[in-house]
Amino acid sequence: MSEYYHHFLSSMAGVGGQPNANQLEGSQSMPQPSPMAMGAPPISNPYQSLGYFTGFPEPIMFSAPKAQRSRRKSAPGLDHIKHRRTRSGCYTCRSRRVKCDENHPTCERCRKGKRECVYPEPALAKGSGSSSKDSSGPSQQTSPSSSRGDDDDDDIEQDAKLDPIMDEDEEEPESATTQSSMPFPLRRSSTTSSFGPQRVVRGYRQDSETPSFDGNISSSSPSISAGTNAGLTPTTLQLSDSSFPASGSRPDWSFLPHELQFYLNYYCENITNYHYCIVSDSDDFFRTILTTMATRNDALLYAVVGFAAYHHTLKNPKGQINEFLQYYNRSVTLLLAFLKKKERNTVATLLTILQLATIEEYLGDWVNLMGHQRAAFELLTQLFTPQTIVQTPLGRMVMRWYSRFDVFIGIMGSFQTTLPREWFTTMIEYCDAQVVRDPRNLSWKVEVCAARLRLISMEMSLLFGKGAREEVSEDEYTAEHHRLTDALETWKDGWDATLRKPTYLVTDFAGDRTAELDDIVDPYAPGVLFRPPLFAATILDCEWHSVSLMHGSQSAFEASEEARTDLMEHAYAICQVCATVEAWPLSPGGSLIILHPCLAIAALFVEGDSKHHMWIRKKLALLEAMGYISPVTMRKRMAELFRDESCVRWWLPNDEGFTPMIQNIRAFADERNATAVSAQSDNVRQIRHVFSKMQIGPAGGKLESSGVGPRGGK
Numbered sequence: 133m134s135e136y137y138h139h140f141l142s143s144m145a146g147v148g149g150q151p152n153a154n155q156l157e158g159s160q161s162m163p164q165p166s167p168m169a170m171g172a173p174p175i176s177n178p179y180q181s182l183g184y185f186t187g188f189p190e191p192i193m194f195s196a197p198k199a200q201r202s203r204r205k206s207a208p209g210l211d212h213i214k215h216r217r218t219r220s221g222c223y224t225c226r227s228r229r230v231k232c233d234e235n236h237p238t239c240e241r242c243r244k245g246k247r248e249c250v251y252p253e254p255a256l257a258k259g260s261g262s263s264s265k266d267s268s269g270p271s272q273q274t275s276p277s278s279s280r281g282d283d284d285d286d287d288i289e290q291d292a293k294l295d296p297i298m299d300e301d302e303e304e305p306e307s308a309t310t311q312s313s314m315p316f317p318l319r320r321s322s323t324t325s326s327f328g329p330q331r332v333v334r335g336y337r338q339d340s341e342t343p344s345f346d347g348n349i350s351s352s353s354p355s356i357s358a359g360t361n362a363g364l365t366p367t368t369l370q371l372s373d374s375s376f377p378a379s380g381s382r383p384d385w386s387f388l389p390h391e392l393q394f395y396l397n398y399y400c401e402n403i404t405n406y407h408y409c410i411v412s413d414s415d416d417f418f419r420t421i422l423t424t425m426a427t428r429n430d431a432l433l434y435a436v437v438g439f440a441a442y443h444h445t446l447k448n449p450k451g452q453i454n455e456f457l458q459y460y461n462r463s464v465t466l467l468l469a470f471l472k473k474k475e476r477n478t479v480a481t482l483l484t485i486l487q488l489a490t491i492e493e494y495l496g497d498w499v500n501l502m503g504h505q506r507a508a509f510e511l512l513t514q515l516f517t518p519q520t521i522v523q524t525p526l527g528r529m530v531m532r533w534y535s536r537f538d539v540f541i542g543i544m545g546s547f548q549t550t551l552p553r554e555w556f557t558t559m560i561e562y563c564d565a566q567v568v569r570d571p572r573n574l575s576w577k578v579e580v581c582a583a584r585l586r587l588i589s590m591e592m593s594l595l596f597g598k599g600a601r602e603e604v605s606e607d608e609y610t611a612e613h614h615r616l617t618d619a620l621e622t623w624k625d626g627w628d629a630t631l632r633k634p635t636y637l638v639t640d641f642a643g644d645r646t647a648e649l650d651d652i653v654d655p656y657a658p659g660v661l662f663r664p665p666l667f668a669a670t671i672l673d674c675e676w677h678s679v680s681l682m683h684g685s686q687s688a689f690e691a692s693e694e695a696r697t698d699l700m701e702h703a704y705a706i707c708q709v710c711a712t713v714e715a716w717p718l719s720p721g722g723s724l725i726i727l728h729p730c731l732a733i734a735a736l737f738v739e740g741d742s743k744h745h746m747w748i749r750k751k752l753a754l755l756e757a758m759g760y761i762s763p764v765t766m767r768k769r770m771a772e773l774f775r776d777e778s779c780v781r782w783w784l785p786n787d788e789g790f791t792p793m794i795q796n797i798r799a800f801a802d803e804r805n806a807t808a809v810s811a812q813s814d815n816v817r818q819i820r821h822v823f824s825k826m827q828i829g830p831a832g833g834k835l836e837s838s839g840v841g842p843r844g845g846k
Contacts, residue, residue, distance in 0.1 A: 137507040140500075141468040222249045224387060247387075383424040392437050395459075396423060399440035406722030407443075408490055409729075410532050411582045411675070412668045414575035415525035422483065429480035431470060434463035435487035442491065446759050446793060453796045460491060479526065482511040486533050493537075495801040496763035498544065505537045509550045518555045522562040531559055535586055540729070542593030543682065546600035549590050556587040577628045578668045584626075585672065588619050589679055596686060610688050620680050627669075636666045638716060645715075652738065652747045653704065655711035663718065671726055674709040677702045678730035681737060703737035706730045710751060728755050732766070736773065745774045753783040756794055761801050 221232030222239050224247050233240050242249035385396050400423065405413035415421065426433040438459035445451035467484050471477075489504035512521075512534055521527040535551060542549045563580040570576060595612050598604045604612070639658040647654040662669045681702040684695060691699070710727050713719045735748045752762060752770070762770075764780065771779035782790040 137503070137510075138468065138471060140503040140507075141464055141471070220251070222251050224249055382419070383427050385423075385427050388427070388433075392433065395437045395440040395444065396426070398444050399423065399436060402443065402721055403440060404720050404722045406671070406720055406726045408533065408722075409493075409536060409726045410529075411671050411726070412575060412578050413529070414579070415529070417525060417529040421526055421529070425480050425483060429478075429484070431463050431466035432480050432484040432487065434459045434466065435484050435491070438463060439487060439491055442494065443759055446757070446797075448793075449791075451793050453793070453800060460488070463488060477511050477514060479515060479530070482508060482515060482530065485511065486530070486537075489537060494759050494761060495797070495804065496761040496766070497801060497804050498541070498763065499805065501537065502541055505534075505541060505550075508534055508537070512551075518558040521555070522559055528559070528562075531555065532582075532586075535590070539586065539589045539593055543589070543596065546597050547593070548597045549593050551590075553587075553590070556583070556590055559583045560587060574630060574665055577631055578666075578672070581623070581627060581631070581672055582668075584623055585675060585679065588616060588623060591619075592616055592679070592683055592686075599686075599688075606688055613683075613687060616683060620676070620683060624676060631666060631669045632662075633666065636662045638663055638712075641715065642717070650743060650747065651711065652744050653708045653711050655715035657708065657712060660708055660712040661716055661719075664720070667720060667723070670709060670713070671723065674706055674727055674730050677705045677709075678733055681706070681733050685737075699737050703734040706734035707738065707747075710734075714751075714754070724755060725758060725760055728760050731755075735770070740773075745776075749774065749779065749783040753789050756783070756798075757789060757791070759797075761797060763805050764802050765805075 221234055222242060224242050225232035225239060230241060235243075236251065238249040241247075382400055385393055388396070400419045403418065405411070405418055408418065422432075422436065426436045438456050441456035441459050445453070445455045448455075463484060467481070467488075470481065485504050485508045489501050489508065492498075492501040492504060512530065516527060516530070521531050535549075535556065538549045538551050541547060560580065560583045563576055563583050566573070566576040567580055591612075595604075595609065595616065599609050637659045638661040641656045645656050647656065660670075661667070681699055684691070684699050684702070687695070706727075710724065710731050713723050713727065731748070731751055735752075738744045738748070756762060767780045771777050778785070781787075784790070
């Protein structure tokens with residue numbers, strides 16, 4: 133992994149002063165800035181003085197030399213005894229933080245507790261030909277001054293805060309009863325077997341309850357693993373397709389702390405592929421494969437848990453921002469620690485980076501998203517080829533996940549995509565072959581359509597990038613633009629008939645409801661949505677309208693009246709789908725999130741009166757309530773469109789729906805977006821390419837093509 137990403141993660145992991153605890157406790161300390169003038173700086177926020185990812189009292193300065201690292205001191209008057217920790221005990225005892233007698237094949241504690249007993253892989257003999265290290269196996273002998281020794285000391289000091297979890301027939305040590313240094317008590321569950329029913333230890337919270345967070349950030353959460361060398365998950369286990377649960381099943385995570393179990397359960401019950409803006413997931417990747425791999429890799433575990441905690445916190449009226457930030461930050465620090473060891477990268481590392489990138493997208497931080505995307509590209513091309521990535525469900529989802537970021541960033545910033553065309557065409561060829569092999573399988577037909585639309589979008593990104601950099605003539609730009617116009621029409625006409633079966637159309641809504649006066653489309657119109665298993669066809673249709681709208685607006689010539697009418701029809705079709713998805717009570721979770729980019733571009737082409745503006749503003753407010761934060765630059769652009777500068781602060785008048793939690797997330801996200809890291813990232817921050825060819829008209833607020841050709845000038 134390049135040094136760039138090390139420095140990038142270091143800046144995210146935390147270098148700087150410490151936050152005031154009161155800044156993280158909700159609306160009491162949240163300032164209430166007045167509506168700002170256009171072009172003014174972001175709204176004031178309680179994180180303004182922070183130079184790092186806030187909410188963590190002991191930032192790790194990975195870039196500092198070992199000799200300069202500050203050592204944590206024991207509190208005055210307390211005897212601090214360090215114990216050398218064995219690295220050869222079983223994973224179950226490690227996760228429970230109790231001493232393992234290392235009996236093989238099953239230690240005494242696991243035998244008595246009827247737990248699965250898994251040991252690390254044996255370490256390579258000293259002097260063997262390989263110099264690689266097993267991150268979770270026994271450590272090699274080092275001198276007292278070695279970096280490994282320092283890391284061990286850190287782990288010991290951290291683990292000293294964590295209490296062992298005893299069996300019911302074991303005596304609890306005195307140290308386990310003292311929790312004055314803990315922000316909340318550690319909660320874990322015992323199981324009769326690794327896949328057996330849970331029996332909750334007396335006094336612990338039930339699974340349905342929300343994990344508590346007392347707001348005390350003076351010490352680390354006891355549910356968080358002390359380090360990568362002795363973490364919560366058995367990182368040496370090798371994964372194969374057969375190691376993943378069947379679709380619809382869940383992996384065993386009963387050995388994890390209760391807080392992590394809670395959020396993983398919440399993730400499986402509430403998060404879908406639509407939350408990741410991915411059209412289809414016929415292999416149940418997110419609920420089975422991703423969570424299984426998370427239970428085997430600490431950095432990925434905390435990234436997934438952080439994403440779940442983010443969504444859960446938004447729905448909690450008393451939620452606090454650091455309830456999810458603690459997990460995100462832990463993932464970043466674990467990932468950085470792993471990368472600095474320069475060990476062989478794995479697919480779990482790639483998935484961790486992609487999950488962190490998804491959280492950045494939700495926070496509206498496209499600059500940090502680019503940092504993760506750059507690293508993900510490096511790993512993806514190390515681990516896969518265009519031919520190997522399509523062979524497994526895991527590889528295909530990695531391709532969908534990464535290519536979406538690649539195309540998204542390329543179009544928003546007028547960059548060329550990083551993945552060559554071969555990666556996209558190979559995916560199409562593979563899906564086509566699966567349709568031939570299994571013509572009754574609807575999932576493959578959906579995936580073929582999605583893959584073809586990704587290819588068209590990628591080619592659009594290439595064209596827009598070349599035009600912005602003046603790498604093509606006007607004639608060449610126009611010819612390629614016409615070719616892509618034909619490709620979009622061919623895509624629309626080439627759908628398999630089984631993806632449009634009328635029997636799957638949603639034709640009625642409960643209660644025979646009708647549109648309200650402030651609706652710009654009828655949200656209860658019949659025949660707009662397809663119900664599962666064809667719901668993905670609805671999303672694809674909306675994305676096609678969005679891609680067509682984007683493409684049509686980037687013509688080298690000023691749009692004709694006919695072209696303007698066509699663009700407006702695409703915009704209203706998008707609004708129709710968004711309204712109906714919101715109104716239909718059976719819409720899958722996250723299905724509005726995936727439509728957010730479609731709605732954002734449609735907003736530029738609907739009528740410019742106050743009714744239409746308020747309808748769009750309500751939808752943007754709803755999306756932010758779901759956690760998809762609009763960056764301040766986009767809010768400024770939209771405020772220009774709506775001719776209402778108060779939209780920079782919040783979308784609706786009188787702060788309607790602007791909860792303290794959203795205010796805190798907004799303030800935090802705005803602070804992180806305050807400084808561009810490069811000219812390239814600044815292009816994305818400013819959404820330069822999307823708006824560069826559009827002008828907000830002085831009358832009615834309609835957008836007109838500026839007639840910008842491939843050279844970017846009139």
